[in-house]
Each structure stands twice: as C-alpha cells, then as structure tokens.
Amino acid sequence: MRSLFRRPFNTTSRQSSVNSRRFDLPRLAGLTCLMFVLSMTVVTTTANAGLGLGNQGAVGGVMIDPGGNVRAATLQEQKEMAETVRAAIQGPTGDLADATGKRVVSLAKLQQALREMHETGGRLDDETAFLAGLQRIEYVVVDEENNDILLVGPAEPWEVRADGAVVGKQSGGSVLRLDDLVAAFRSVEEARREGGIRCSIEPTAEGRQRLRGFLKNVKLRPGQNPAFLEAGMREAFGPQMVTLAGVAPDSRFARTLVAADFEMKRIAMALTESPVKGLPSYLEMAKNKRQSAAQSPRWWMACNYDAVARDADGQVWKISGQGVKTMTEEDIVAADGSVESDGRKDPLAVKWADTMTEKYDALSKERPVFRDLRNVMDLAVIATLITQEQLDQRSGIDLNVLRGGDSLIETAHYVLPQSLAPQCSFIHGRAGWTVTASGGVNINAFGIVENQVEQPELQTLVSVRDADHSSRWWWDGK
Template identity: 55%
Template sequence: MKLSKARFTAALAMSCLVAIATLTTAGFNGGGNNQVGGVSIDPAGVVRTATVQENQELVNLLRQEVAVPRGDLAAPADLRMVSLAGLQEAIREVRKTGGRLPAEIRYLAGLTAVDYVWADKDHNDLILAGPAEPWTLSETGSVVGKETGAAILRLEDLVVALRNVENARAQGITCSIEPTAEGRQRLNAFLRRVNLRPGQSPVALEAGMKEAFGPQMIRLNGIPANSRYACTLVAADYQMKRLAMALVDSPVKGLPSYLQMSRNTAHTGTQNPRWWMECDYESLTRNEAGTLWKLSGQGVKTMTEQDAIAANGEAVASGNVDKIAQKWADSMTGNFEQLAKAMPVFGDLQNLMDLTVVSTLIVQEQLEDRSGLQLDVLRDQDALAPIAFDAPQTIAPECSFIKGRSGWVVTASGGVSVNAFQVVHDQRVDPALDEQLVSSIAGGSWWWNKTSN
C-alpha cells in the first residue's frame, strides 16, 4: 500500500489486561478487582487504560488484603518446602470457621518458583520446593518478593492448572491477540484513500487508522477465560507487544524495542512479524526411584515467525523468520529473568509455567496414587472457588511509528503457548538427584525451610 511515495503499515499493538483474584471458602466471598497493572476491563470484556487515581485506589485496596508476613515467613529461604497434604488441611481448618484464606495460604508460603516435586510415600504427601521470599506489593499492585522483586506463586493459579490438565491435553493452553481480517481490509481501504505530503508523518492519520482497524480479538484455549491464569496470559502477551513496538519504555537496558532495531531497514506491507512465548525448560529430571523431580531453567522463551497477509486480510504463517524480529526475540529470551523482576507480569507467567508443569506431572505420573495423597480439596469447587472475572474479549488498537528505509513500520500479533505435556514427556533420569529434601516437619507446619546438612 502507498501513501504518497511512502509505504507503511501501522504498528497496532494491544491494551493490557492483568486481573487480580482471590479465593473463596465455603460461605465466604473474598474481594476481587478487574483492574491491575495500569489497565481495567469492563463487563463487556473491553480493556482500557486505568487512570492514575484508579491505580492508586487499587494499591490502597490491596494493602488492606495483603497481610505482612511474620515469623520465619518474613525471611527469605533458598529452599522452602510446601506440603500439599498440610496445605489442604490448613484450608479445611479455615473452612470450618468460614473465614477468608490467609495470605500465607494464598501465596503458597512465599514461593517464587518450583524447583522440586517430591512424592513422599512415607508421609502420604506431595511436596513442592523452591526459593521463597517475604512478599510485598509493587507499585502496580503485583505481589512480589521483598528481596528480589520476583513474582510470588499463587494458590489460585495452582488450582486452575490442576483442574484443567485434561482440558490442556485435549486442546492445549494458548492465548492469542489477533487483528481481524475485516479490520485489515478496512485499514487497507483507508490507507488507499489518503495521501501523505512530503515529510508528513502518518501519526496525523492515527485516529482514522484505529477506527478502521477496529478492536482485536482475544482467543483463549485450555483454561477458563475468566480466571486469573487466563488474564495473566493476555497481559504477558500484550506487554511483550508493547515492548516490541516501543509503546512502553523497556526497563531492561539490553532489550531495545523491535522498532528501534528496525530503524533504516526495509519492510514489506504483506509481511507481519508475529511473536509468542512458549513453555521452555532446560530439563526435567527425576531420581531412579521415581519419587523426586527437579525442574531446571527459566521456563519461558520468545519465538517469532512472519505471517503473510493475503488480499482478504487473512494472516497465514509463512514459515519465514525476519532476522531483526528473531534478534529481538532472542534478546527478550536472554533478558527474561531481569525483565520478569522489572515487569512482574512476566514473573507471573514463569510461575504459571512452573505450576502447569507440576500439575501435568502429578496427573501424568499418577502421583496422587503413588504418594497416597488425594488432592481432593484443591479439586473441590465448593472448597476453593476462584472468583470469576469479566473475561477479556477485545482490545483496542494502538499505533506506533518509526521511519524505515522504504517507509513506515509494522504491525504485530502473537500469543502464549503452555505445552507442559512435552516437558513432562522429555524427562530423564538423574541418578545423582538427592532425595533427602527434608528430615522432619517441624511443629506440624505445612511449610518449612530446608536446613543445611
């Protein structure tokens, strides 16, 4: 398409959704909110940017709900053990009083990752172990570790992951934010009707381009669309695109935007870079007895491919990769750990990957039967009913522009894919993996720190 002598396509990225969720116990509803991370979602599923006042009101609300950790929970631990048997019993005790689940239960004793899964046959237990920190609120209302800023694992995400393993088996867990074919056609028609004067920026056409392009559609598979899990997938996908298209400043020095990398390069209006994030670990190993598993690696990598845009506006995977788009994807993967602490939604995504692999492992390896612990409380909708949020459905387009060698640059789409089954399938035996994670459960607590040998 041509505007005067310049060729360009719009960088139409998406608004973001992150939802916070609490858990309900029988006869008691916890509080919830459809605003976090600077955005809001309305009952129609439309996302908009939250105002400064709304953001501050959210943080004030959460301060009342996120209790300050005390005792041993107020100190970090290199390896904290969480007994799922003890956790379920703690939830049962809360149910008896009809009270709200305390913060230490909702935030899994401050775990920031899952490194080990242990089927403890001697105590009829399943134990998750990983690093842990006292939790606090970030400026955007995310619950993060006080020491490093790493996102804290959520019981609600574990519940959703565990209950949807079979759904994931049938259809996979995916999220995508996609322009419509009709929107692309309307945009092309709009661009054919206008002309840019020499030296004029297409920014002047932004309002018309947005109206022509219309809302982009959110598609979710494998998990409930109104869950916090689903909202986190949407948020992470959106934030990735905003970083790529320079709609938000990167908090990581080594991760410039794709638009910055694309300056003074050639582009074509019939090719569209697409990025998505996948579940990716260095390894899943187990001991010879098949009672202990270790999960290694950051869990997330960024992928890219070029979509070919047909005349009818449909996007089809071309199998080709743009070199600069690949360079940006590699840069995001390489800087992901730092990015996840600067933008907690990416840390939340890492945690979803961990909890989904853990849940898939439990089901695939029949760890409930092998350990003698049935996760009946975690599976019981009456015992733990995640609050249903307004499901994200559409996101308004945003525009970003940069001058390339042959015109103005580019549109983006993509998503998130969580293939935990492949990770579990590819596990291998490590004879050196130590099984002795714990010696005792001190004081009957459902969580404890590993002491030095």
Template identity: 55%
Template sequence: MKLSQARFMIAIAMSCLVAVASQTNAQFGGGGFGNNVGGVSIDPTGVVRSATVQEKQELVNLLRDQVTAPVGDLTAAADLRMVSLSGLQQAIEQSIATGDLLPAEIRYMAGLTGIQYVLLDEQNNDLILAGPAEPWTLSETGSVVGTETGAAILQLEDLVVALRNVENSRAQGISCSIEPTAEGRQRLNAFLGRMKLRPGQNPSALEAGMKQAFGPQMIKLNGIPATSRYACILVAADYQMKRLAMAIEDSPVKGLPSYLQLARNTSHAGSMNPRWWMECEYDSLTRNEEGTVWKLTGQGIRTMTEQDAIAADGTATSAGKSDKLAEKWATSMTERFEQLAKEMPVFGDLQNLMDLTVASTLIVQEQLENRSGLELVVLRDQEMLEMPTLDAPQTIAPECSFIKGRSGWVVTASGGVSINAFQIVHDQQVDTSLTNQVAASRSSTWWWNK
C-alpha cells in the same frame, strides 16, 4: 503523497491493560477490582482498556487491606522452601471452617517464587513442591512480589486452576493469542490506500482513522477458563510483550530495545508481518531413578517468532520463515527475561504459571496422587474451594506507534502464549545424582526450609 509511500513505520498494537475487575470471593477476597494480574481492566462485555490513575490507586488500596505482611519465619528468605500439599489442604480446610478469607501465607504459598522440585513422600502420604521463597509485599502497581528480588510470588489460585485443567489442556495445550481480524486488515489497507500526506506531515495525524479502520483485536484462550486469573495473566503478558516490541512501552531493561528501534531505516514488505509468542521451555526436567524426585531447570520461557503472510482478503497464514530483526528481538527478550520479570512482574507471574502447570501435569501423568496416597480433594473441588470469577477478556482496541523507515510499513503485532506442559513431562530424563532427602528435613508445619 500516499500514506503507503511515506517514510514511516506504522505499528498497530493494543491498548493499555491495567486492573482486573472480579467478583467478591469469600476465600480469596476481591470485589470491585480483585487480583492484579499485570494491569488489566476488563469491562463486563470483555473489552480491555486502560485504567485511570484513580482506578490504579483504588486497586492498590484495596489489595493493601488483603495482602497482609508475612510473620514469623516467613519474614526471612530461603534458598529452598518445601510446601506440603497435604498440609496445605489441611490449612485450607481449617481456614474455610472459620468462614474467613484465606490467610496470605496460604494464598501466596508461603512465599514461593518458583518451583524447582516436585517430591513424592510415600512415607508421609504427601506431595511436596519446593523452590526459592521470599517475604512478600505489594508493589506500587498492585503485584505481589518478593521483598528482596522483586520476583513474583506464586499464588494458590493459579495452582488450583492449573491442577483442575490438566485434562482440559491435554488435546491442545494452554494458549492465548491476540489477533487482528481479516476484515480489520482489509479496512486498514483500504484506508491507507485512500489517504495522502502533505510533505513533512507525520502520519500520526491519521491515527484516529487508522484505529477505527483496523478495529478491535480478538482474544482467543484455550485450555483454561477465560474467567480465571490464570487466563488474564496470559493476556496481560502477551499484551505487554507486544507493547515492548512495538515501542509503545519503554523497555525497563538495558539491552532490550524495541523491534521498531531495531528495524529503523530498514525496508519491509507490507504483505509480511512478524508474529511473536512465548512458549514453555526449560533446560531440563530430570528425575531420580526411583521416580520420587523431579527437578525443573531453566527459566521456563522462550520468546519465538515467525512471519505471517497477509493475503489480499486480510487473512494471515504462516510464511514458514522469520524476519532476522524479529528473531534478534525474540532472542534478546529470551536472554533478558529473568531481569524483565523483576521489572515487570506480569512476566514473573507467567513464569510461575509455567512452573505450576508443569508440576500439575507431572502429578497427573505420573499418577502421583495414587502413588502417594494423597487425594488432592480440596484443591480439585470447586464447591469446597471456589475460585474468584473475573470478566473474561475478549477484545483489545488498537494503538499506533510511528518510527521513520526507508519505506511505508504497516506492521500488525499478533502472537500469544503457548504452554505445552505434556511435552516437558514427556521429555524428562533420569539424573542419578538426585536424591530424596525430604524425610530428614520435614517439619510438623505445612511448609519448612531445607
């Protein structure tokens, strides 16, 4: 029996992502393993692989020395915490002058778990980011999360990258994709055409040959440096989405089965393959009439899908339609994204990137530095505040998953992450109920609770 006629679904996805190797940085730390971004191990040639148990533990041990616990008022959560960018820059300058590692309260932006407001404080020549905040801790997987909800904590490193790359992303936005090669698809189809299964044989016996034929999948990044933590978050989140869809990773959220589970006992055309990606989408971005307060509403992420048509030469083009079951899975992931982000912090990190990128784009588009009289020199200057450098992710090895179906399937999981913050900022609306109460609640420190 030819493999293409077997009653199995064959899903090609990516290999495991675990820890990120980075260069030592005098301000942000690192060295050997560096910042965790949802579990990624990238070797110097850009190959992403699964880390060993020992490597995972070494990563957590290293970060434990750097992720110091909050103190004072930062040990309590707040529904709305204000972070002054003027005060933040001053705190960074003071810390740089000592030559020490930036304090955790600076690196983790006073414990913010999201951005709800961007505020212009002309009276104090300041710009303020505001949102919910929690005390932070290091999770067992090496993510920095809130102690109360498990939400991912915003990181200064990502704000800096977002702000410095607004103009770079103007033409085509910020994006990440993990794509099979046309040559790999051709080799896989040829391999499947040659193989035969004995009655009752599981096609997993041919997994090694399938992986070799399919070859590595290529990582493409646009709009941000490939060596940044920001970029590795995009790759890790994209990868984890595909693992969930392809049933390689068990879903930690009730009501979010894999796409393969939804597609069990259904038929599928081998020339049509589903693609999933996550894009930046909020319920609204509103501002007051004076243009001094902006409010972001919504979770910031929506999972999308469409079908790719695979030609005989292995190239893929959009078919202009989507598979109903793929749509169902994308909708389910969107609806459960907030819960998923608490269970798998890399998705929370991705939400934070969306918030930081929209806030940074808003600052540039609305010329808020000029209007406030605050120049974000420290955040923008690479020599003054140097970002850690990671090994850029370039390729991911294939991995297979098998589920019985009515006909032989070969499903390639491609897609990515797309962040078009300019569209979000362009579509802002006026909300006359928004008021600027910053002056009344302002503190002498660089952060305070409202």
C-alpha cells in the same frame, strides 16, 4: 488477612456467603498488574468474593474503564491501589519473614488446612494465598511414607510494590499464588484435549481488509511524517479479538496470559517505553529498513525449560530453566485479510525476540506481569508432571481438593473481554507499510514433562521431609 466473607459486593453475594458450603479464594489473588487489559466485571458465584477489590480501576501503572479501554494510571491512582492492597494483607511474620533457598510445601497438609478452613468458616490467610512466599517450585518429591507430595523451592517474605503488585522483598519477583496452583491442576485435562494452553490477541480479517483499503488511498509526500495517519489506521483496523484455550477463561491464570501478551506487544511496538536497558522496541530496531505490506511479524511467549530431571526411582523430580522465551515468525497477509505462515522469520523480529528472552528476568522485576507468566507456566508444568506421571497415585495422596472434585474451593471468577481496542503500530518503510499487532502465549506443559533425564543424585533430596511431623503445611528444608 480479613475474613473471606467480609465486605460483600452486594446483597446477593452476602446471602450466598451464608448459605454456601464453599469458600472463595480471596479477590486479593487478582490484585496485581494483571488487571490492566481486562474489563473488571466480576462474577460472584456461590460465596462472597471476600475483599471486594475486584472493581478497582487502577493497578500496575494502568487505568482501565468498564469497556476495557486502557490508559496510563496517574501516580495518584497507583498510590491508591497500593494502599488498598496493603490494607487487605498483613506482612509475613515468624519464619515467613526470612528468605530460604528450600521451603517445602506439603500438598497433603495444605489440603487438610483448606478443609479445616472450610469446616470452621475460617479465614484464608496470606501465607496460604501466597503459598508461604514461594518464588518458584524447583523440586517435586514423592513421599510414599506419608502419602504426600512435597513442592520445594526458594521463598522470600513478600511486600507490596508502589503499583500494588505483591513481590518478594529480595528478588522483586511476584510470589506464587494458591489460586493459580488450583487453576493449573484443574486445567490439565482440558489442556490435554486442546493440545496445550494458549492465548492470543488477534486483529480480524475484516479489520485487515479495511486497513488495506485505507492505505491504498494514502499518498505521502517525500519526507512527510506518517504519524498523522495513525488514528485513522487504528479506526480502520478495528478491535482485536481475545482467544483462550486449555484453561478456564475466567481464571486469574487466564488473565495472566492475556496481560502478558498485551504488555509484550506494547513494548515491542513502542506503545509503552521499555523499562529495561538494552531492550528497545521492534519499531526502533526497524527504522529505515525495507518493509513489506504483505508481511507482519508475530511474537509469542512459550515455555523454556531444561529437561526434567528425576532420580532412578522417580521419587524426586527437578524442574529448571528460565521458564519463558519469546518466539517469532512472519504472518503472510492475503488480500481477503486472512493470514497464514510459511515458517519464515524476519531477522529483525528474531533479534527482538532473542533480546527479550535474554532480558526476561530483568524485565520481570520491572513489570511483574512477566514473572506472573513464568509462575503460571511453572505451575502448569508441576500439575502436568504430577498428573502425567501419576505421582499422586504412587504416593497415595488424594488431590481432590486442589483438583476441585469436591467443590470445596471456589476460585475468583472474572469476565474477560472478547475484544480490545486496537493495540498496534505501523512502520512505513521503503517498500510499504508493515502492521505489527499479533501475538500470544503457548504453554505446552506435556512436551516439557516428556523430555526427561535421569540424575541419581537427586535422591539426596529426601531430607526435605518433615522430620518433626509438625502440623504446619510448610517448613524449611535442610
């Protein structure tokens, strides 16, 4: 991987890279299909952004313009993006070229490696940016003997997809990212204050009012296709607002939430073709069904984990479960455009949500943004577990580097759009129009961590400790 201080965006960034005592996580960390819903204005802070790829317009099969408007990227644009990413990273070598079911990451040694990079002006290499190819973190081990915390999970060599996403060669799942781990640690206390990490893309009350007025004047003749009205309906509806809470809004973590929410609704509302057999759009399922103009289905993605298992001494912890589920309820739209919910659920919307949950793993392989969402949920749960259970204090490790207390790591910063062009669909049923436009992501990591069960047999996992006492920050366990 190229030096972090190479190929600056501008002379200001070049100068700051010389004067700064910090290094940035590379802009490579954002080079996935996550960019497609975002205005790609990049804010560089104290150090050069590194690879200088943040201003690319096409990624993940979608092209964006400076105003945040989106369209399908051409095959040529996707090819160019993949070539850019491939030129920026190196393929895994040595042990990293082999898949394993139990790769171990030492947080103590990882932090030491980051300190050494900082002190020597070295490079943040691919194995660090991609956390040694981890696909998931299944276990957290408290290593009091070495004042360490170990993260354990399956890992694979990585490759670049045709759309520029970096995924495991065997599973096709997005790899875990160092800057998402950093964002997860740094968001714990903010998420505690905010009651979790949340994202939503919502229409405004004024837009709902304008749409209601527009539809009052619409008279369809029997058998007339309402498709010709959609341009006017979208214009009346207006832009949708992006809101984030519990995590830094300029982080890659936050971009993942926005992108996954956006893509979920595009699939639900038939704004893009579903890539998975057996997962039709909600609009397809709702054809010719009775619709109500006063109600609108909302979908959001939430955590879907088993109870967190631990051994009797709280030295070994296991995190399992699919990770993500899709949920729904009905929005009740008032005359002034405001909405509320009384907990009612449309059976068809429930069926669509359940189907997406069932097909989530398959969907994640076709659209890596959904695996990225599971990854950041996993990391939020891990960071919350370590903080809430004070595992760092029990092990004697100081996580100041990852938590940002010493300002050693400067992560990439991106300006998120405050609004997006309307992404919504309209169903004209026997009882009127239904508008489907709302959704979001909700990560309640504290609720996951509080749900615990004891499994004494987990103690056997102490074998993953580094018996050879190597200087490398990762190794493969037995």
